Amino acid sequence: MIKRWVLFLLIILAILLTFEMNTHYFLKKFYPLKYEEYVNSYSKEFGLDPYLVFAIIKVESNFNPYAISNRNAIGLMQIMPDxxxxxxxxxxxxxxxxxxxFNPEVNIKMGVWYLHYLLKNFDGNLKLALAAYNGGCGNVDLWLKDKRFSQDGRQLHSIPFPETDRYVKKVLAVYQMYKFIYTKK
Known part of the structure; x- marks a missing residue:
């Protein structure tokens, strides 16, 4: 009887370990670390979490270096020409x-520098930096001064552009997924 329980527990443990390994394997296919050398190098240079950069690239272009948005944003990190x-x-x-x-290394370097600039500009507030990355610094500054969107002038309690609101939420969710998949426990 005890042998059966031990065998049963070992089988359950093996199934759970296999599921855990396979889950991460498949998740890594959907959340890859493409251009890892550039992302890691420039993230380190500008003091950013590389998983945040991967999340932005995933959301912006899904790792397509030739992506062009309907607003003419270009490349992996979707940088506007101006x-x-x-x-x-x-x-x-x-x-x-x-x-x-369109050059992956240049695009990543510029995008990471810009994100670093936005984080510095918004005192490290990731939500504000992401909103500015998508909706523009000027808009975020205006929203922070408007009581409908910011009660304290330092946080956005509501983002009036639906696209920017969805963008911020999506990047934050994908960022959490990257950390979940790749951070050692």
Whole structure:
């Protein structure tokens, strides 16, 4: 009788371990670490969590370096040409041409720098930085001054652009998923 219980428990344990390993295997297919060298390098350089960068790339372009949005945002991190020109000047990059935004390394470097800039601009508030990444800094500044959207001028309690609201929620959810899949317990 005891042998059967031990055997039963071992089988259950083996099934659970197999399920755990397979679950992470399949999740990694849906949440890959493409361009890991660039993401890790620039995340380290600019002090960001690489899983946040992977989440933004996943949501923005699903890792398609040739993605172009209906608003003409380009590449992996979906950088607008005007924003790219501004970032290039800040980074000391000469002779900016928007085609360079299709280059994965350049796009990731610029996108990570910009996210770092937004986080610094919004005192480390990730929700505000993500809202600005999607909806623009000027809009976030206006929303923070409007009592309908911010009760204290430091947090957004409501994001008036539905697309930006969905974007922030999606990036945060995907970010949690990356951390769940890849962070060692």
């Amino acid at each position: 924003t790219g020109r501004w970032i290039a000047a800040k980074l000391g990059m000469k002779d900016f041409k928007e085609e360079i935004l």
